[in-house]
Amino acid sequence: MPEYKTEPFIVPSISGLLPVGERNPRVALTSFDPREKKVQVPSREVTCYECGRRSHVPSAALSANCIHCHAHLNMTDIELKPGSRRLTVRTLGNVTIAPDAVLSHLSVVCHHLDMGGRASGSFRCSGTLTISGGTRIEGSVQAASLVVNKGISVILTQGAALQDATIYGRVSGRIEASGCVRICRGGELCGDCCAAEIQVEQGGAHLGNWIRP
Ligand SMILES: [Zn+2]
Structure with a gap:
Protein backbone atom coordinates (compact mmCIF):
# COMPACT_ATOMS: atom_id res chain seq x y z
CA MET A 1 0.00 0.00 0.00
CA PRO A 2 1.72 3.20 -1.11
CA GLU A 3 1.74 6.00 1.41
CA TYR A 4 0.57 9.36 0.18
CA LYS A 5 1.77 12.47 1.84
CA THR A 6 -0.04 15.59 0.90
CA GLU A 7 2.09 18.69 0.96
CA PRO A 8 0.28 21.85 1.97
CA PHE A 9 -0.08 24.10 -1.02
CA ILE A 10 1.13 27.47 0.14
CA VAL A 11 1.66 30.46 -2.05
CA PRO A 12 3.43 32.87 0.30
CA SER A 13 3.06 35.96 -1.86
CA ILE A 14 -0.76 35.90 -1.98
CA SER A 15 -2.29 37.25 1.19
CA GLY A 16 -5.24 39.20 -0.09
CA LEU A 17 -3.53 42.46 0.79
CA LEU A 18 -1.54 44.74 -1.41
CA PRO A 19 2.09 45.30 -0.53
CA VAL A 20 2.33 48.11 2.05
CA GLY A 21 3.66 50.67 -0.42
CA GLU A 22 0.82 50.14 -2.87
CA ARG A 23 -2.06 50.46 -0.40
CA ASN A 24 -4.28 53.47 -0.42
CA PRO A 25 -3.48 55.21 2.86
CA ARG A 26 -6.95 56.81 2.90
CA VAL A 27 -8.66 53.43 3.20
CA ALA A 28 -8.32 52.58 6.86
CA LEU A 29 -8.76 48.82 6.65
CA THR A 30 -6.15 48.15 4.00
CA SER A 31 -3.58 50.33 5.72
CA PHE A 32 -4.22 48.89 9.14
CA ASP A 33 -1.11 48.82 11.24
CA PRO A 34 -1.49 47.43 14.77
CA ARG A 35 1.40 49.60 15.94
CA GLU A 36 -0.53 52.73 15.08
CA LYS A 37 -1.85 54.55 18.11
CA LYS A 38 -5.51 53.77 18.71
CA VAL A 39 -7.86 56.72 18.77
CA THR A 76 -31.75 60.22 24.79
CA ASP A 77 -33.48 62.28 27.48
CA ILE A 78 -37.27 62.29 27.14
CA GLU A 79 -39.93 64.65 28.40
CA LEU A 80 -43.51 63.46 28.74
CA LYS A 81 -45.85 66.40 28.28
CA PRO A 82 -49.56 66.69 29.06
CA GLY A 83 -51.59 64.59 26.62
CA SER A 84 -48.62 62.45 25.66
CA ARG A 85 -49.82 59.19 24.13
CA ARG A 86 -46.52 57.51 24.64
CA LEU A 87 -46.96 54.81 27.26
CA THR A 88 -43.74 52.85 26.99
CA VAL A 89 -40.41 54.58 27.50
CA ARG A 90 -37.09 52.76 27.41
CA THR A 91 -33.98 54.88 27.67
CA LEU A 92 -30.65 54.97 29.42
CA GLY A 93 -31.11 58.73 29.62
CA ASN A 94 -33.34 60.71 31.95
CA VAL A 95 -37.09 61.16 31.82
CA THR A 96 -39.07 64.19 32.95
CA ILE A 97 -42.83 64.14 33.46
CA ALA A 98 -44.12 67.68 33.08
CA PRO A 99 -45.79 69.22 36.17
CA ASP A 100 -49.19 69.62 34.51
CA ALA A 101 -49.25 66.14 32.95
CA VAL A 102 -51.76 63.50 34.07
CA LEU A 103 -50.65 60.16 32.63
CA SER A 104 -51.56 56.59 33.48
CA HIS A 105 -50.61 53.07 32.38
CA LEU A 106 -47.03 54.17 31.80
CA SER A 107 -44.13 51.74 31.63
CA VAL A 108 -40.91 53.67 32.10
CA VAL A 109 -37.36 52.36 32.28
CA CYS A 110 -34.73 55.08 32.54
CA HIS A 111 -31.86 56.52 34.57
CA HIS A 112 -33.17 59.51 36.54
CA LEU A 113 -36.90 60.17 36.55
CA ASP A 114 -38.26 63.53 37.57
CA MET A 115 -41.97 63.10 38.16
CA GLY A 116 -43.58 66.51 38.33
CA GLY A 117 -47.07 65.57 37.20
CA ARG A 118 -49.50 62.87 38.20
CA ALA A 119 -48.24 59.66 36.72
CA SER A 120 -49.21 56.05 37.27
CA GLY A 121 -47.78 52.83 35.91
CA SER A 122 -44.58 50.94 36.48
CA PHE A 123 -41.26 52.70 36.87
CA ARG A 124 -37.73 51.32 36.94
CA CYS A 125 -34.91 53.80 37.42
CA SER A 126 -31.22 53.03 37.62
CA GLY A 127 -30.78 56.48 39.19
CA THR A 128 -32.99 58.70 41.31
CA LEU A 129 -36.76 58.85 41.15
CA THR A 130 -37.78 62.30 42.32
CA ILE A 131 -41.49 62.81 42.98
CA SER A 132 -42.54 66.43 43.11
CA GLY A 133 -46.22 66.08 42.22
CA GLY A 134 -48.88 64.30 44.26
CA THR A 135 -49.71 60.99 42.68
CA ARG A 136 -51.03 57.47 43.10
CA ILE A 137 -48.82 54.86 41.46
CA GLU A 138 -50.64 51.62 40.65
CA GLY A 139 -47.67 49.70 39.23
CA SER A 140 -44.33 48.55 40.53
CA VAL A 141 -41.62 51.02 41.50
CA GLN A 142 -37.92 50.24 41.48
CA ALA A 143 -35.19 52.83 41.83
CA ALA A 144 -31.70 53.25 43.17
CA SER A 145 -33.00 56.10 45.28
CA LEU A 146 -36.35 57.70 45.88
CA VAL A 147 -36.86 61.31 46.86
CA VAL A 148 -40.34 62.54 47.77
CA ASN A 149 -40.38 66.31 47.96
CA LYS A 150 -41.87 68.44 50.68
CA GLY A 151 -45.64 68.81 50.74
CA ILE A 152 -46.17 65.98 48.26
CA SER A 153 -48.43 63.02 48.96
CA VAL A 154 -47.66 59.75 47.17
CA ILE A 155 -49.55 56.47 47.29
CA LEU A 156 -47.60 53.39 46.25
CA THR A 157 -50.21 50.65 45.89
CA GLN A 158 -47.60 47.97 45.13
CA GLY A 159 -44.88 49.47 47.29
CA ALA A 160 -41.37 50.24 46.13
CA ALA A 161 -38.05 48.37 45.96
CA LEU A 162 -35.16 50.76 46.48
CA GLN A 163 -31.64 51.17 47.70
CA ASP A 164 -32.24 54.40 49.59
CA ALA A 165 -35.14 56.72 50.18
CA THR A 166 -35.39 60.29 51.41
CA ILE A 167 -38.89 61.36 52.35
CA TYR A 168 -39.77 65.03 52.86
CA GLY A 169 -43.44 64.56 51.96
CA ARG A 170 -45.98 61.87 52.74
CA VAL A 171 -45.72 58.31 51.43
CA SER A 172 -48.30 55.55 51.80
CA GLY A 173 -47.15 52.08 50.91
CA ARG A 174 -44.61 49.43 51.71
CA ILE A 175 -40.96 50.24 51.16
CA GLU A 176 -38.18 47.72 50.76
CA ALA A 177 -34.71 49.22 50.81
CA SER A 178 -31.30 47.60 50.84
CA GLY A 179 -29.81 50.77 52.34
CA CYS A 180 -31.22 53.57 54.42
CA VAL A 181 -34.69 55.11 54.56
CA ARG A 182 -34.60 58.67 55.86
CA ILE A 183 -37.80 60.36 56.96
CA CYS A 184 -37.03 64.04 57.24
CA ARG A 185 -38.68 66.77 59.27
CA GLY A 186 -42.31 67.07 58.13
CA GLY A 187 -42.09 63.75 56.28
CA GLU A 188 -44.28 60.74 56.94
CA LEU A 189 -44.14 57.13 55.90
CA CYS A 190 -47.38 55.25 56.35
CA GLY A 191 -46.64 51.57 55.77
CA ASP A 192 -44.22 48.84 56.64
CA CYS A 193 -40.59 49.41 55.91
CA CYS A 194 -38.12 46.61 55.30
CA ALA A 195 -34.72 48.30 55.38
CA ALA A 196 -31.24 47.83 56.74
CA GLU A 197 -31.48 51.24 58.39
CA ILE A 198 -34.23 53.74 59.07
CA GLN A 199 -33.69 57.28 60.26
CA VAL A 200 -36.62 59.30 61.50
CA GLU A 201 -35.67 62.89 62.05
CA GLN A 202 -37.37 65.03 64.66
CA GLY A 203 -40.69 66.12 63.16
CA GLY A 204 -40.83 63.09 60.89
CA ALA A 205 -43.05 60.04 61.46
CA HIS A 206 -43.13 56.39 60.56
CA LEU A 207 -46.52 54.72 60.98
CA GLY A 208 -45.88 51.06 60.42
CA ASN A 209 -43.46 48.30 61.24
CA TRP A 210 -39.76 48.32 60.69
CA ILE A 211 -38.70 44.89 59.44
CA ARG A 212 -35.00 44.22 59.35
CA PRO A 213 -34.02 42.12 56.33
ZN1 LIG B 1 -28.56 43.39 26.48
Missing part, protein backbone atom coordinates in the same frame (compact mmCIF):
# COMPACT_ATOMS: atom_id res chain seq x y z
CA GLN A 40 -9.46 56.78 22.19
CA VAL A 41 -13.15 57.54 21.95
CA PRO A 42 -14.51 58.63 25.35
CA SER A 43 -16.88 55.92 26.48
CA ARG A 44 -19.17 55.21 29.36
CA GLU A 45 -20.45 52.06 30.94
CA VAL A 46 -24.14 51.31 30.58
CA THR A 47 -26.35 48.51 31.81
CA CYS A 48 -28.64 47.07 29.16
CA TYR A 49 -32.28 47.43 30.23
CA GLU A 50 -33.22 44.23 28.39
CA CYS A 51 -30.60 41.74 29.61
CA GLY A 52 -29.07 43.61 32.55
CA ARG A 53 -25.48 43.17 31.38
CA ARG A 54 -22.93 45.94 31.13
CA SER A 55 -21.16 47.26 28.08
CA HIS A 56 -19.24 50.34 27.02
CA VAL A 57 -20.68 52.80 24.54
CA PRO A 58 -19.28 56.07 23.18
CA SER A 59 -20.20 58.91 25.54
CA ALA A 60 -21.67 61.05 22.78
CA ALA A 61 -23.85 58.33 21.25
CA LEU A 62 -27.62 58.81 21.29
CA SER A 63 -28.29 55.11 20.76
CA ALA A 64 -26.38 51.86 20.59
CA ASN A 65 -26.90 48.12 20.46
CA CYS A 66 -26.20 45.91 23.43
CA ILE A 67 -23.15 43.77 22.62
CA HIS A 68 -24.68 40.86 24.53
CA CYS A 69 -28.33 40.66 23.45
CA HIS A 70 -28.25 43.15 20.53
CA ALA A 71 -31.18 45.08 21.94
CA HIS A 72 -31.45 48.62 20.69
CA LEU A 73 -30.51 50.98 23.51
CA ASN A 74 -31.92 54.47 23.44
CA MET A 75 -29.83 57.02 25.30
Whole structure:
Protein backbone atom coordinates (compact mmCIF):
# COMPACT_ATOMS: atom_id res chain seq x y z
CA MET A 1 0.00 0.00 0.00
CA PRO A 2 1.72 3.20 -1.11
CA GLU A 3 1.74 6.00 1.41
CA TYR A 4 0.57 9.36 0.18
CA LYS A 5 1.77 12.47 1.84
CA THR A 6 -0.04 15.59 0.90
CA GLU A 7 2.09 18.69 0.96
CA PRO A 8 0.28 21.85 1.97
CA PHE A 9 -0.08 24.10 -1.02
CA ILE A 10 1.13 27.47 0.14
CA VAL A 11 1.66 30.46 -2.05
CA PRO A 12 3.43 32.87 0.30
CA SER A 13 3.06 35.96 -1.86
CA ILE A 14 -0.76 35.90 -1.98
CA SER A 15 -2.29 37.25 1.19
CA GLY A 16 -5.24 39.20 -0.09
CA LEU A 17 -3.53 42.46 0.79
CA LEU A 18 -1.54 44.74 -1.41
CA PRO A 19 2.09 45.30 -0.53
CA VAL A 20 2.33 48.11 2.05
CA GLY A 21 3.66 50.67 -0.42
CA GLU A 22 0.82 50.14 -2.87
CA ARG A 23 -2.06 50.46 -0.40
CA ASN A 24 -4.28 53.47 -0.42
CA PRO A 25 -3.48 55.21 2.86
CA ARG A 26 -6.95 56.81 2.90
CA VAL A 27 -8.66 53.43 3.20
CA ALA A 28 -8.32 52.58 6.86
CA LEU A 29 -8.76 48.82 6.65
CA THR A 30 -6.15 48.15 4.00
CA SER A 31 -3.58 50.33 5.72
CA PHE A 32 -4.22 48.89 9.14
CA ASP A 33 -1.11 48.82 11.24
CA PRO A 34 -1.49 47.43 14.77
CA ARG A 35 1.40 49.60 15.94
CA GLU A 36 -0.53 52.73 15.08
CA LYS A 37 -1.85 54.55 18.11
CA LYS A 38 -5.51 53.77 18.71
CA VAL A 39 -7.86 56.72 18.77
CA GLN A 40 -9.46 56.78 22.19
CA VAL A 41 -13.15 57.54 21.95
CA PRO A 42 -14.51 58.63 25.35
CA SER A 43 -16.88 55.92 26.48
CA ARG A 44 -19.17 55.21 29.36
CA GLU A 45 -20.45 52.06 30.94
CA VAL A 46 -24.14 51.31 30.58
CA THR A 47 -26.35 48.51 31.81
CA CYS A 48 -28.64 47.07 29.16
CA TYR A 49 -32.28 47.43 30.23
CA GLU A 50 -33.22 44.23 28.39
CA CYS A 51 -30.60 41.74 29.61
CA GLY A 52 -29.07 43.61 32.55
CA ARG A 53 -25.48 43.17 31.38
CA ARG A 54 -22.93 45.94 31.13
CA SER A 55 -21.16 47.26 28.08
CA HIS A 56 -19.24 50.34 27.02
CA VAL A 57 -20.68 52.80 24.54
CA PRO A 58 -19.28 56.07 23.18
CA SER A 59 -20.20 58.91 25.54
CA ALA A 60 -21.67 61.05 22.78
CA ALA A 61 -23.85 58.33 21.25
CA LEU A 62 -27.62 58.81 21.29
CA SER A 63 -28.29 55.11 20.76
CA ALA A 64 -26.38 51.86 20.59
CA ASN A 65 -26.90 48.12 20.46
CA CYS A 66 -26.20 45.91 23.43
CA ILE A 67 -23.15 43.77 22.62
CA HIS A 68 -24.68 40.86 24.53
CA CYS A 69 -28.33 40.66 23.45
CA HIS A 70 -28.25 43.15 20.53
CA ALA A 71 -31.18 45.08 21.94
CA HIS A 72 -31.45 48.62 20.69
CA LEU A 73 -30.51 50.98 23.51
CA ASN A 74 -31.92 54.47 23.44
CA MET A 75 -29.83 57.02 25.30
CA THR A 76 -31.75 60.22 24.79
CA ASP A 77 -33.48 62.28 27.48
CA ILE A 78 -37.27 62.29 27.14
CA GLU A 79 -39.93 64.65 28.40
CA LEU A 80 -43.51 63.46 28.74
CA LYS A 81 -45.85 66.40 28.28
CA PRO A 82 -49.56 66.69 29.06
CA GLY A 83 -51.59 64.59 26.62
CA SER A 84 -48.62 62.45 25.66
CA ARG A 85 -49.82 59.19 24.13
CA ARG A 86 -46.52 57.51 24.64
CA LEU A 87 -46.96 54.81 27.26
CA THR A 88 -43.74 52.85 26.99
CA VAL A 89 -40.41 54.58 27.50
CA ARG A 90 -37.09 52.76 27.41
CA THR A 91 -33.98 54.88 27.67
CA LEU A 92 -30.65 54.97 29.42
CA GLY A 93 -31.11 58.73 29.62
CA ASN A 94 -33.34 60.71 31.95
CA VAL A 95 -37.09 61.16 31.82
CA THR A 96 -39.07 64.19 32.95
CA ILE A 97 -42.83 64.14 33.46
CA ALA A 98 -44.12 67.68 33.08
CA PRO A 99 -45.79 69.22 36.17
CA ASP A 100 -49.19 69.62 34.51
CA ALA A 101 -49.25 66.14 32.95
CA VAL A 102 -51.76 63.50 34.07
CA LEU A 103 -50.65 60.16 32.63
CA SER A 104 -51.56 56.59 33.48
CA HIS A 105 -50.61 53.07 32.38
CA LEU A 106 -47.03 54.17 31.80
CA SER A 107 -44.13 51.74 31.63
CA VAL A 108 -40.91 53.67 32.10
CA VAL A 109 -37.36 52.36 32.28
CA CYS A 110 -34.73 55.08 32.54
CA HIS A 111 -31.86 56.52 34.57
CA HIS A 112 -33.17 59.51 36.54
CA LEU A 113 -36.90 60.17 36.55
CA ASP A 114 -38.26 63.53 37.57
CA MET A 115 -41.97 63.10 38.16
CA GLY A 116 -43.58 66.51 38.33
CA GLY A 117 -47.07 65.57 37.20
CA ARG A 118 -49.50 62.87 38.20
CA ALA A 119 -48.24 59.66 36.72
CA SER A 120 -49.21 56.05 37.27
CA GLY A 121 -47.78 52.83 35.91
CA SER A 122 -44.58 50.94 36.48
CA PHE A 123 -41.26 52.70 36.87
CA ARG A 124 -37.73 51.32 36.94
CA CYS A 125 -34.91 53.80 37.42
CA SER A 126 -31.22 53.03 37.62
CA GLY A 127 -30.78 56.48 39.19
CA THR A 128 -32.99 58.70 41.31
CA LEU A 129 -36.76 58.85 41.15
CA THR A 130 -37.78 62.30 42.32
CA ILE A 131 -41.49 62.81 42.98
CA SER A 132 -42.54 66.43 43.11
CA GLY A 133 -46.22 66.08 42.22
CA GLY A 134 -48.88 64.30 44.26
CA THR A 135 -49.71 60.99 42.68
CA ARG A 136 -51.03 57.47 43.10
CA ILE A 137 -48.82 54.86 41.46
CA GLU A 138 -50.64 51.62 40.65
CA GLY A 139 -47.67 49.70 39.23
CA SER A 140 -44.33 48.55 40.53
CA VAL A 141 -41.62 51.02 41.50
CA GLN A 142 -37.92 50.24 41.48
CA ALA A 143 -35.19 52.83 41.83
CA ALA A 144 -31.70 53.25 43.17
CA SER A 145 -33.00 56.10 45.28
CA LEU A 146 -36.35 57.70 45.88
CA VAL A 147 -36.86 61.31 46.86
CA VAL A 148 -40.34 62.54 47.77
CA ASN A 149 -40.38 66.31 47.96
CA LYS A 150 -41.87 68.44 50.68
CA GLY A 151 -45.64 68.81 50.74
CA ILE A 152 -46.17 65.98 48.26
CA SER A 153 -48.43 63.02 48.96
CA VAL A 154 -47.66 59.75 47.17
CA ILE A 155 -49.55 56.47 47.29
CA LEU A 156 -47.60 53.39 46.25
CA THR A 157 -50.21 50.65 45.89
CA GLN A 158 -47.60 47.97 45.13
CA GLY A 159 -44.88 49.47 47.29
CA ALA A 160 -41.37 50.24 46.13
CA ALA A 161 -38.05 48.37 45.96
CA LEU A 162 -35.16 50.76 46.48
CA GLN A 163 -31.64 51.17 47.70
CA ASP A 164 -32.24 54.40 49.59
CA ALA A 165 -35.14 56.72 50.18
CA THR A 166 -35.39 60.29 51.41
CA ILE A 167 -38.89 61.36 52.35
CA TYR A 168 -39.77 65.03 52.86
CA GLY A 169 -43.44 64.56 51.96
CA ARG A 170 -45.98 61.87 52.74
CA VAL A 171 -45.72 58.31 51.43
CA SER A 172 -48.30 55.55 51.80
CA GLY A 173 -47.15 52.08 50.91
CA ARG A 174 -44.61 49.43 51.71
CA ILE A 175 -40.96 50.24 51.16
CA GLU A 176 -38.18 47.72 50.76
CA ALA A 177 -34.71 49.22 50.81
CA SER A 178 -31.30 47.60 50.84
CA GLY A 179 -29.81 50.77 52.34
CA CYS A 180 -31.22 53.57 54.42
CA VAL A 181 -34.69 55.11 54.56
CA ARG A 182 -34.60 58.67 55.86
CA ILE A 183 -37.80 60.36 56.96
CA CYS A 184 -37.03 64.04 57.24
CA ARG A 185 -38.68 66.77 59.27
CA GLY A 186 -42.31 67.07 58.13
CA GLY A 187 -42.09 63.75 56.28
CA GLU A 188 -44.28 60.74 56.94
CA LEU A 189 -44.14 57.13 55.90
CA CYS A 190 -47.38 55.25 56.35
CA GLY A 191 -46.64 51.57 55.77
CA ASP A 192 -44.22 48.84 56.64
CA CYS A 193 -40.59 49.41 55.91
CA CYS A 194 -38.12 46.61 55.30
CA ALA A 195 -34.72 48.30 55.38
CA ALA A 196 -31.24 47.83 56.74
CA GLU A 197 -31.48 51.24 58.39
CA ILE A 198 -34.23 53.74 59.07
CA GLN A 199 -33.69 57.28 60.26
CA VAL A 200 -36.62 59.30 61.50
CA GLU A 201 -35.67 62.89 62.05
CA GLN A 202 -37.37 65.03 64.66
CA GLY A 203 -40.69 66.12 63.16
CA GLY A 204 -40.83 63.09 60.89
CA ALA A 205 -43.05 60.04 61.46
CA HIS A 206 -43.13 56.39 60.56
CA LEU A 207 -46.52 54.72 60.98
CA GLY A 208 -45.88 51.06 60.42
CA ASN A 209 -43.46 48.30 61.24
CA TRP A 210 -39.76 48.32 60.69
CA ILE A 211 -38.70 44.89 59.44
CA ARG A 212 -35.00 44.22 59.35
CA PRO A 213 -34.02 42.12 56.33
ZN1 LIG B 1 -28.56 43.39 26.48
